[in-house]
Amino acid sequence: MKGKASMRSIGGCFLVFGFFAALGGCNSSAPEAAKIVAAAPEPPAPGVIGSAVGRELGAADRAMAIAAQQEAVNSGERRSWRGAHGAYGFVEPAAENGVGGCRDYTHKVFIDGRPQQAKGQACKRPDGSWRVTG
Incomplete structure (x- = not known):
């Protein structure tokens, strides 16, 4: 039982680590999205x-x-x-x-x-x- 419990803990750690790694990846692309929005051409003035x-x-x-x-x-x-x-x-x-x-x-x-x-x-x-x- 002890071995299975350890495996669950390790699996849980990987799950938590993967979640935060994914969040970290989202943060790194946010500035790129801002650049794309900022570079959008202004519509012609009336x-x-x-x-x-x-x-x-x-x-x-x-x-x-x-x-x-x-x-x-x-x-x-x-x-x-x-x-x-x-x-x-x-x-x-x-x-x-x-x-x-x-x-x-x-x-x-x-x-x-x-x-x-x-x-x-x-x-x-x-x-x-x-x-x-x-």
């Missing part, structure tokens, strides 16, 4: 589409307008978009100014044939990507 110009757009059309706006400021070239519900528009970015690495843009939206226009600005981040600031 810019002028978040103002009165985009207020009448449905969610799908607004998403298309915001994507075109971001593409235009990234590339420095005009981008057009057309929504699923008849709204459409274009974004015309200006040249990058030398001071501060920013560029202005104009976003013209047509909703039910009525034109709406707003001006905004985007600035270059240190990594070279563009962030719509207004």
